[in-house]
Amino acid sequence: MALQLGKSPRSSKAAPAKRGPVHPKARKAQAVVAVLPFLDQRPGGADSHLSEGIAEEVLQALNHLEDLQVVSRTTSFRYGGSALSPLAVGRRLHATAILAGTLRKEASLLTLKAELVEVKSGRVTWSKAYAFDRQDLFKTLDDLIACVASALHVPTFIRPRYAVDLEAYESYLRGRQAYFRFNRQGMRSAAEMYRRALDLDPDFPSAWAGLANCAAFTYIYIDRTEPQRELAESCSRKALELDPDLAEAHASRGVALSAAGLVDEAEAAFETALRLDPNLFAAAYFYARHCFANGKLERAIEYFEWAAALRPEDFQAILLVAQVYHSLGLEDEAERARRTGLALVEERLERVPEDVRARYLGANALVALGEREKGLDWARKARSMDPDDPMLLYNLGCIHALAGDPEESLDCLERAAAGGLSQKDWFIHDGDLDAIRSHPRFQALMARLGS
Template sequence: MALQMGKSPGSHKEAATRKAPVHPKARMALALVAVLPFLDQRPDGGDSHLSEGIADEVLQALNHLEGLQVVSRTTSFGYGGSPLSPLAVGRHLHATAILSGTLRKEASLLNLKAELVDVKSGRATWSKAYAFDRQELFATLDDITRHVASALHVSAPIRPRYPVDLEAYEYYLRGRQFYFRFNRQGMSLAADMYRRSLDLDPNFPSAWAGLANCAAYSYIYIDRTEPQRELAESCSRKALELDPDLAEAHASRGVALSAAGLADEAETAFETALRLDPNLYSAAYFYARHCFAAGKPERAIEYFEWAAALRPEDFQAILLVAQVYHSLGLEDEAERARKTGLALVEARLEHTPDDVRARYLGANALVALGEREKGLAWARMARSMDPDDPMLLYNLGCIHALAGDPEESLDCLEQAAAAGLTQKDWFIHDGDLDSVRSYPRFQELMAQLRS
């Protein structure tokens, strides 16, 4: 989905100089640490979501520390279950140190062991065994972060976090997994998980923020009704009331305000989120999407690139920014980003072949790079897996427009709108659709949609 705007090719570089927060990749890294997914010691693997979630919390906390570089989640977590020892993994990743651990849950008690190994010497520089009840989870994770930072000679100012109930936190983790599928079914499941989390702990701000994101997504792409908009508004406001300094809450507020068409207020919320936490992927990514819909391609580039820097394994931001580069006539940058994104998609599909979003975004890149038949084959595969999802249908419309199939493109776009994707701004600014804009069917569709 690219923008078609009459901006000068160099103007996006000027925009990049104005952002206030320091870009996370601009800091000097003194050490490189890799965090492996903690091992679930239940024989059936029933707590794997929790063990991975705990390791991810520590990874993100370490990623916020100045003077420390952290191997991306996808890279290090890709070694989960590997026959290699943690030390061998650390050497393979050229890391300074590697953190690994185990988790065993027994009723309300958790037993957690963590160990930090110096890769050069092969010696453990820190290790500790914890036994704690469900209310002490985040305090324990903060203690791990402080000890790891100390062992690596890095200052670790820790912001106190809400002591969420463990079961509520587990539902939140499941909700986050479903949400990032970015489809109708995933959004419904995510909202259900967030509601279950809030039933157990109604003061958990992150779950309120997650529910707000689900409602805003549904309003924009699935069910453009007033109850969905009001739900996004009320839940995002509740998250901020519970924790005014939570970057995640400001990001969800930005998403809700963007959905409601309050562009200036949304930008303020997104920029506040990034000021509070320049490493918050969701803030950068959704700010970029907001700028895209608002017809601001240079700023969309700025924040898509920011998001891609935060998650080098993420195929979404890099493929979307490729299309914005193309719309501005920056073909070298577009080709570079598409090839990078396509490699990430292929790696993702190797491990998760049923990832529909990876499949259709990859299909778009393939067609744009001249591999038309392979791209259309991928598009057909994506449609066979989730034929009625409005986001999928819209993207198929873009793919077929790029491939020179105008009637198929218009069929898909009409079906996307009928399924609930009725935000007119996306259709207006998407350069992938330029080849079908002159068709009466497209113009009739635009007359039916709301901004």
């Protein structure tokens, strides 16, 4: 792609046209269900990651059913362990029904108790206690999901899933949690967890997909070496070989192909993932990032908005789409998205004040909205937490460019590139950097990053 050192293209005439797979249509839901995290019965919450992961599996499966609306994960999960009764939570969330339960793990035996409560009447419409061995986890969950769907009078089809070893599944859950921190430490932890899962269960396709994602991230943002690119390619291919119909594997393949610069092949993989599972956040989110990096800004808006609709609680997609709107000169839309995303960031930081990514993406929104000093204060706090992370440094470069600090911006961008962030196309198309494009240091940095 030719280097463009002038302003990014601007257009304020029209919203982006729709392309690609068909977005899930708004459902005329006959029921609205909220899923609470299953309460971990072990002292100290030693298995809380598993109890939440299982509840999320159930939530995502229910979210695929026609005629059923599912309250978003973050909205419902904030009531996990609440002093409020499930019935009171259901009324607060305007749900038709609420699913709650408990989990206890003792050695290889698990006990799962679940009940579905009709909010209007307070009546328990379905309940069941399961005692099962570790290898029967997904078989048990399939039965639970089918029973809940039946109690809610909605049709169900459950796609057969790989019966993963429980310990491998737990490692996968920990890896996925670490991955979405989007920093070096998170990638190392995620890769370690995915490798542990594969040591325990070498045929676990989701773990292969996760490891491919880690390698692709590392190649783009930390260590642009052939071994990382090859690892992303081989792991994503392995995931597809193990399960050709797994949307997660196709999304992972798209990420790997995008990292390798194979634009059309990556798009085909992402679109396949979304055809297989239009509700897969990772497919929409990473497709959007791919489109933005390749200058397809209207399509990036489409898929960032798609991802934001799938996870209304996620601050990343909505704040990134704000930047794309800004790059296209759609300032009203940019402000709307920034204010929405900033509210989500503030809510996140109340619960997890150490979330560096929330802090710096929120700082960007604050500066762009005119709250310069508060935004720069948040940026300083983020930098104090992880001062050498390339992704953080790149975003600090954007923040300081918006704030009118060109030299500080360029210092951060140069350090980000020296630390391994080498996705030149993102530099080219990011409207946050417009103020410094003509600066000799920026042009020199683009020349060093090559073609």
